[in-house]
Amino acid sequence: MTRSTISFSQLRKIQYAKLGFVLLVIFISTALYAEPPDNYPFSKYDTGLKQAQREHKKLFVYFGRFGCGFCDMTNKQTFSDKALRDRFMQHYILVYADAESGNRINLPSGERITEMELGARLNVYATPVFVYLEPDGTMIYKAPGFKTVKEFIELDDYVYNNHYKSQTLSEYSATRK
Amino acid sequence: MKLISPVLLLCGLVNFAWSSGWQFTHAIPVSTTKQTGVFYHVDSSGRKNVAASATTVAVAWEDNRSGSAQVYVAFKKASASTFTAPQQISTQADAYEPTLVYLENDNFIIAWEQAGHIWVRVANSATLGQPLQLDTQPSAQVTLASSSNNNIYAAWSQQHGKYSRIVTTRITLKNTQLSAAPLVIPDSTTLTQDQLYPGLAISQDGMVVAWEDRRFEHTRLFFAFSQDGVHFSPYKLLNEFLPPQNPKFGRGTGVTRVSLATHKNIVAATWMDKRAFLGGYDIYASVSHDGGKTFGKNELVEDSGMENLPQWHPAVAIDPAGLITVAWDDNRYDSPDIWLSWREPDKWSDDTSPAPASGDGEQTNPAICFDESGQMHLVWISKQTDQPVQLLYTSGKPAADK
Numbered sequence: 369m370t371r372s373t374i375s376f377s378q379l380r381k382i383q384y385a386k387l388g389f390v391l392l393v394i395f396i397s398t399a400l401y402a403e404p405p406d407n408y409p410f411s412k413y414d415t416g417l418k419q420a421q422r423e424h425k426k427l428f429v430y431f432g433r434f435g436c437g438f439c440d441m442t443n444k445q446t447f448s449d450k451a452l453r454d455r456f457m458q459h460y461i462l463v464y465a466d467a468e469s470g471n472r473i474n475l476p477s478g479e480r481i482t483e484m485e486l487g488a489r490l491n492v493y494a495t496p497v498f499v500y501l502e503p504d505g506t507m508i509y510k511a512p513g514f515k516t517v518k519e520f521i522e523l524d525d526y527v528y529n530n531h532y533k534s535q536t537l538s539e540y541s542a543t544r545k
Numbered sequence: 546m547k548l549i550s551p552v553l554l555l556c557g558l559v560n561f562a563w564s565s566g567w568q569f570t571h572a573i574p575v576s577t578t579k580q581t582g583v584f585y586h587v588d589s590s591g592r593k594n595v596a597a598s599a600t601t602v603a604v605a606w607e608d609n610r611s612g613s614a615q616v617y618v619a620f621k622k623a624s625a626s627t628f629t630a631p632q633q634i635s636t637q638a639d640a641y642e643p644t645l646v647y648l649e650n651d652n653f654i655i656a657w658e659q660a661g662h663i664w665v666r667v668a669n670s671a672t673l674g675q676p677l678q679l680d681t682q683p684s685a686q687v688t689l690a691s692s693s694n695n696n697i698y699a700a701w702s703q704q705h706g707k708y709s710r711i712v713t714t715r716i717t718l719k720n721t722q723l724s725a726a727p728l729v730i731p732d733s734t735t736l737t738q739d740q741l742y743p744g745l746a747i748s749q750d751g752m753v754v755a756w757e758d759r760r761f762e763h764t765r766l767f768f769a770f771s772q773d774g775v776h777f778s779p780y781k782l783l784n785e786f787l788p789p790q791n792p793k794f795g796r797g798t799g800v801t802r803v804s805l806a807t808h809k810n811i812v813a814a815t816w817m818d819k820r821a822f823l824g825g826y827d828i829y830a831s832v833s834h835d836g837g838k839t840f841g842k843n844e845l846v847e848d849s850g851m852e853n854l855p856q857w858h859p860a861v862a863i864d865p866a867g868l869i870t871v872a873w874d875d876n877r878y879d880s881p882d883i884w885l886s887w888r889e890p891d892k893w894s895d896d897t898s899p900a901p902a903s904g905d906g907e908q909t910n911p912a913i914c915f916d917e918s919g920q921m922h923l924v925w926i927s928k929q930t931d932q933p934v935q936l937l938y939t940s941g942k943p944a945a946d947k
Binding site for chain 1: 588
């Protein structure tokens, strides 16, 4: 049996390779920072609105911002839940809007605005903000800040099952306890 | 009532409205097209949508009156009470975010984005020059600056591989023909994220360009100075921010949409800043007294206490006496109004809302400039309930200058 030996220079190359791999992982993770969560079919607002009207579904609009830490936290800790993902995908047309971006969207009125302007009109100013809309774009409920899976499930029951038509969220929450 | 009526009558005769020390003319439409389904936009990078010579005001905007997004300009002589009919500047494909500056001999230079490229042309109330494409790759977010000795520069965000970077060029007008110098890259470091939404100013000592930069995985505002318009200083940070105490708060709070204005060697920058992030964007400014080589500390422009509600669309201009004025909109009184604040020796003034640009309905998206006499020209988007959108204009002066 021969025993393989590694020279100092080879060892250093391996260490550099490991370091390179770690840096690559860091680069990839930072490049994805505060983007919409993976594996969710998020679309632009105008596309989503048309789809919502076609399919008679409510909209779930996720307002994020480049560099927004709580957006990243929500992506990692909450949107990674498979059951929640299935629920979102069944119940809503999913829209992502970058609250700092100049991405253009066309409203049903014919007006062209940007995703930032959409945020301004919906009074979105601290990201993340999660907005539930009727298929015609009418506001149902606006939920600012980080949300846990449990909080999103409660919001989903409130919105999807139309409890918002007769109760405030706090009234509805009280009935669940 | 008997006492008030003559006063109101007098106000109507002189056609002025007072706003906390400023005197403004009554609002007039820039374009008389007031039609349901037609939407005006005044949203250029740097928010330079109005410019003025000693005798003429010009306004550039985008609207969809033709069924597609196109760019228009209209002019108003100082002695006239209305604007000329809009001239379409763009051609065919959808066009967005026009910006303009005054050059000389009543000529204005207008730049815009069309079909993903940057175009420029010269216009006055009588003639329109040929359009010239400025970029070499898909581009957006163009802004312009001109100086008293007729230097014109443009800056925009141009695709460079996966990301976009800020580029600039010098524009020359000769016998109604525009030409552009080779593109200059103010910050040539390797791109790892986008550079967006430039602001541009030409001071006595040179040119300064500021932009949104995402390389640190959140948006920061950078600026670079050039004495000759070709060689730029290394970029410097414009906005101040505290490192996040907790990674949950991200890598930094948001800043966006920087605008620059200049007078002699004063350069003023204003932008939206979310350092008090729970209340949305606030309006911040910073001033350079060395032509844009360095900027002073960041200053909160709006009234203290307004940080709990968001401010939007800041624009900045400097009058011939060096008075720096910032305009923006916010909805502190339920619906959005236009607000102004100007920089006094030791602080920013109390916010004031020009009477023609406040009150019922939504008044948003201001753009401002000063002419040689110190008259401010203000345009904005006005929307009243169940009424078509309008692009309105007023002009005014600080009362002290009456």
